[in-house]
Amino acid sequence: MAVEAVVFDIGNVLIEWQPERFYDREIGQAAREAMFAEVDLHGMNDRVDAGENWRDTVYDWAARYPDHETAIRMWHDRWIELAAPVIPHSVQLLRRLRAKGVPVFALTNFGIESFAYAKSIYRFLEEFDRPYVSGHMGLIKPDPSIYAAVEADCGLPSATLLFADDRAENIAAAEARGWQGHVFTNPQGWADRLVAEGLLTEAEAAFAHGEHPL
Incomplete structure (x- = not known):
């Protein structure tokens, strides 16, 4: 799908x-x-x-x-x-997707106060269409309930959600609910996946040296 x-x-x-x-x-x-x-x-x-x-x-x-x-x-x-440094290529991919009109969500295990602090330093954390933050939800990955809560809130079929996470157990829990998953090991691999899904062109997914990530 x-x-x-x-x-x-x-x-x-x-x-x-x-x-x-x-x-x-x-x-x-x-x-x-x-x-x-x-x-x-x-x-x-x-x-x-x-x-x-x-x-x-x-x-x-x-x-x-x-x-x-x-x-x-x-x-x-x-x-x-x-919580440093930023991974610049990943930030660029987030912004390229949004520039193409692709909704971009966050699903993160993060505290309430620490996430607010992180947003004050890393301004791109304000750019998600929907931020799903465990501290606010009272649930943490890989609890299946957190994925169910995302589905209920966004209203999209689980099979239409493509999720990148560095922890294989978090991806496995998402895939068990029908999500599409990508175990993140480096930003280039994630870029290649986004290109393979037809969400970005190779040019759009390429790392732009000198572009400020914040």
């Missing part, structure tokens, strides 16, 4: 999300590995993505682990350094 809307994940599709890389730089790889082995930081982040208050959740988590308190607080206090 022809694609009627393209759905972007954000982390590692439009913006790199590699907290381990940030902590390796700040506290060293050995200290980071020890902290991540002791503290479920990704589980903490899942709670934020599900709608809990960002600062309160991170600070409460930090208080439980005095040996790592300062480092854990960075997940809030220096978060924009964790």
